[in-house]
Amino acid sequence: MKNLKSKIKNICCIGAGYVGGPTMSVIADKCPDIMVTVVDINTEKINCWNEEDLKKLPIYEPNLEDVISRVRNRNLFFSNDIENSIKKADLIFISVNTPIKEKGIGSGKASNLKWVESSARQISSYAEGHTIVVEKSTLPVRTAETIKNILASSFKDNNKSFSVLSNPEFLSEGNALDDLLNPDRVLIGGEDYDSINALKEIYTRWVDSKKIICTNVWSSELSKLVANAFLAQRISSINTVSAICEASGAEVNEVAKAVGTDKRIGSKFLNPGPGFGGSCFKKDILNLVYLCNHFGLPEVAEYWEQVIKMNTWQQERIYKVVVSRLFGNVVNKKLAILGFSFKSNTNDTRESPAIELCKNLLNEGAFLAINDPKVKKNQIEKDLNLNESPDQDINFSEGGWYYEESVYNAIDKSDGVIILTEWNEYRNLDWDKISRITRKPAWIFDTRLIIDPIKVKEAGLNLWRLGDGNNR
Ligand code: UDX
Ligand code: ADP
Numbered sequence: 001m002k003n004l005k006s007k008i009k010n011i012c013c014i015g016a017g018y019v020g021g022p023t024m025s026v027i028a029d030k031c032p033d034i035m036v037t038v039v040d041i042n043t044e045k046i047n048c049w050n051e052e053d054l055k056k057l058p059i060y061e062p063n064l065e066d067v068i069s070r071v072r073n074r075n076l077f078f079s080n081d082i083e084n085s086i087k088k089a090d091l092i093f094i095s096v097n098t099p100i101k102e103k104g105i106g107s108g109k110a111s112n113l114k115w116v117e118s119s120a121r122q123i124s125s126y127a128e129g130h131t132i133v134v135e136k137s138t139l140p141v142r143t144a145e146t147i148k149n150i151l152a153s154s155f156k157d158n159n160k161s162f163s164v165l166s167n168p169e170f171l172s173e174g175n176a177l178d179d180l181l182n183p184d185r186v187l188i189g190g191e192d193y194d195s196i197n198a199l200k201e202i203y204t205r206w207v208d209s210k211k212i213i214c215t216n217v218w219s220s221e222l223s224k225l226v227a228n229a230f231l232a233q234r235i236s237s238i239n240t241v242s243a244i245c246e247a248s249g250a251e252v253n254e255v256a257k258a259v260g261t262d263k264r265i266g267s268k269f270l271n272p273g274p275g276f277g278g279s280c281f282k283k284d285i286l287n288l289v290y291l292c293n294h295f296g297l298p299e300v301a302e303y304w305e306q307v308i309k310m311n312t313w314q315q316e317r318i319y320k321v322v323v324s325r326l327f328g329n330v331v332n333k334k335l336a337i338l339g340f341s342f343k344s345n346t347n348d349t350r351e352s353p354a355i356e357l358c359k360n361l362l363n364e365g366a367f368l369a370i371n372d373p374k375v376k377k378n379q380i381e382k383d384l385n386l387n388e389s390p391d392q393d394i395n396f397s398e399g400g401w402y403y404e405e406s407v408y409n410a411i412d413k414s415d416g417v418i419i420l421t422e423w424n425e426y427r428n429l430d431w432d433k434i435s436r437i438t439r440k441p442a443w444i445f446d447t448r449l450i451i452d453p454i455k456v457k458e459a460g461l462n463l464w465r466l467g468d469g470n471n472r
Contacts, residue, residue, distance in 0.1 A: 008132075008198050010035060012089035014119045016049055016078060017138060018059055018176075018279070019169050021202040022093035028076035030205045049078035060347040060374045063177045086126040091198065094119045094147070094255060095169075100283050106406035110288045111140050111283060120150040123162075130161045132195045133294045136169050136227075136278055140287045141221040144189075160368045163286045165190035165199060166199045166217045168224035173278065174345030186212045189220020204211040225291075229282040229304055234269040235276045236310040242272040242467030243317065252467025253337055253449055272467050274353040274420055274447040275315040277342030282308055282351055315353050318447055318466070319360045324444050326416055331365035334439075336410040339421025339448075340372040340380055347374035354420045355383045358401065362386065367396035369410035370403055373425050377403035412437045422448040431459035 011027065013020045028036040040046050048058040050072075054065040061190045072078075079085055086092060087469050096115040101107050116137065123133060133151065135144055144164045151162040166189035171179040190196050200212055215223070238256055245252040249444055251441050252272045260267030276282075292301035323330055342352035349355065358368055362384070370380055380403060381387050389400030404410035407425065409415050419426050427450050435442070443462045444451070456463045464471050 008090045010034070010088045010200060011036045011091050011093065013095055013136075014040075014082070014086075014122070015036045015093075015095035015097070015115075015137070016042070016058070017047050017095065017097060018061075018173055018346075019171070020059075021049065021059055021094065022061055022064055022134065022171065022176040023093070023095065023169060023180060025064065025071060025076060026177065027202060028071040028074070029067050031202060032075055034041075034202070035075050035077070035088075037079050037089075039079050039082045039085045041082070043080050046078045046080050060177050060345075062174065062277045067177065070411060075419045076417065081124045082122055086123055087128050087132070087294040088171065089127070089131060091132040091134060091202075092123055092127070093136045093167075094123075097279075098137045098139055098283070099279070102285055106290055109286045111138075111287055113139070113143065113146065116143060117146065117150065120147045124151050124153060124160075127160055127162070130163075132163050132165060132198060134165045134167045134199060135221075136167055138224055138284055139166075139221060141218055141291055144217045144221065148217060148334040162192065163192035163195040164217070165192075165195055166220040167199060168220060169229065173348055174343055179418045181206065183207060183211065187215065188212065189215050189217040189219050191216065205323055210387075213468050225284045225288045228280050229288050231269050232276055232285055232311070233304075233307045235271075235273070235281075236307045236314075238270045238272045239275065239308055239314040245467040245469050247469075249469035251469055251472070255467075272449065273342045273422075274318050274357065274466075275311040277351040277353050278348070279350040282311070312401040313332065315356050316360075318353075318445070319357050321464060322357075322416060322418060322443075322445055323363065323364060325445075325462070329365075330361060330415075331398055332367075332396055333415040334367045334369060334413055335361060336404075336407075336414045336417045337368050337370045338372075338407065338426050339396060339423055340375045340383075341368055341421050344421055344423045347376070347379070347387065348381050349375055349379055352383070352421075357418070357420065358384055362399045362401060368401035369399070370401055371405070371407050371410040372421065373423055408433065408437065414442065415439050415441055416443045416445065418445045419448055419450065422450050426450060427454075431461060435459040435461050 011034055013024045020038055024036050024038050045058050048056055094116060094121050098116060099110045101110050101112045126300055144166050148164050168187055186207055188196055188199055196214055214434055241255055242252040256270040259265055260270045285308055289301045289305045337358060340354045341347060341349055377388060388402050389397050391397050444456050446465045449466060453463055453465060
């Protein structure tokens with residue numbers, strides 16, 4: 001029987017995704033005396049995590065391969081044996097997916113908690129002795145209560161007991177390892193002093209204890225939603241400014257710099273772009289909106305909803321710009337899409353602005369050559385809900401697309417090049433070569449402000465830059 005006051009020796013993490021994988025790798029690396037097992041219902045995913053060839057890991061994250069090669073099968077294990085991993089664990093992280101509900105009450109707004117619920121049921125069935133259950137996935141406020149209720153149903157069985165903590169993840173993809181190793185803060189929400197200390201003891205192996213903030217569970221859950229809402233709000237704000245700049249002759253980067261040097265405002269998260277993507281921002285704001293409505297605060301709900309409306313507006317605005325610069329017609333035209341992930345340094349495409357833009361352009365009849373350094377063809381097929389076109393060269397089939405590994409092949413014979421993700425690979429392209437291989441008049445659309453406008457123009461290409469007053 002496990003003892004409540006004993007040190008944590010075995011950790012189980014349910015969910016081997018973008019949060020569970022990197023987070024447990026770092027914990028295993030920093031706590032060699034603790035056995036960490038990551039489990040998932042997706043056996044294929046677990047097999048990929050166990051691949052000898054580290055290039056086949058299911059997620060791409062800079063420096064993750066180094067950590068995995070150090071700790072895997074030392075004290076970090078990826079397993080399909082959910083039952084036994086839960087049984088052995090003193091502490092269990094729930095890191096499962098919580099996407100937006102697609103149907104039923106709260107559809108399009110509330111989180112779908114079916115995976116969280118099923119994790120809680122698995123824990124309730126298999127756990128032995130005292131187990132600390134930590135919610136790590138981004139969850140709507142008061143989910144810990146649901147978890148507690150499900151776990152409580154098994155209290156009467158033998159000698160099980162649980163404490164539930166909230167410990168939201170603030171890592172940003174593409175920078176996950178650094179965010180985990182050097183967090184601005186670690187937030188722990190809970191009531192049970194011993195459990196909080198047990199979790200704290202893990203983090204203090206590498207995080208200064210002054211950075212560990214303890215709150216009640218609800219404050220912890222709400223802080224995660226609010227932090228993401230504030231970050232997303234800054235992006236929507238600067239994106240509205242990009243439109244004002246284009247209309248008025250100002251330059252959005254200059255404005256962002258001038259505004260961001262005010263210490264009270266700060267320079268981070270002021271990069272304009274094609275709209276924010278990723279699995280968190282939209283979902284968390286929608287959760288906040290749902291909560292506000294639930295608590296009878298419709299004005300507050302409307303305020304936050306506007307952040308998402310502006311994000312959608314920015315995405316649609318870029319689509320309309322592309323079509324209008326190509327004389328209002330994209331049929332029989334090839335367009336090169338550079339970047340499909342929602343940001344650089346990740347293979348994640350969840351809520352990527354590329355998805356809606358590509359769908360709109362395909363619907364308009366364009367033929368797309370899609371390139372991304374890390375996103376695979378089958379993921380793009382899933383996201384677009386459309387298979388790759390078999391006839392890649394026959395008159396640029398209307399509304400077709402194909403995956404192109406080479407950037408220059410993607411651009412070859414195209415009428416337009418749309419830069420959607422800020423991958424380093426796209427920063428210093430050979431614009432003279434591009435000018436030779438595109439069909440004139442060719443347009444370059446830079447939605448991330450990563451290319452040198454002078455070089456593009458000197459190469460004889462037309463350029464549209466987000467938030468650039470010279471576009472007029
Ligand atoms: C975010 C939060 O940053 C993180 O704390 C939380 O745990 C999960 O959600 P993530 O979605 O991985 O992380 O990436 P982030 O760097 O925040 O970018 C989100 C989106 O905003 C991306 O599409 C990115 O391109 C966009 N973005 C970000 C901008 O358009 N401009 C910016 O200045 C910053
Ligand atoms: P995140 O970005 O939050 O990590 P992901 O979708 O990348 O989200 O990963 C969540 C993982 O959780 C998925 O691999 C999914 O298969 C797994 N999962 C969901 N429900 C369960 C469950 N009940 N038991 C085990 N794994 C689960």
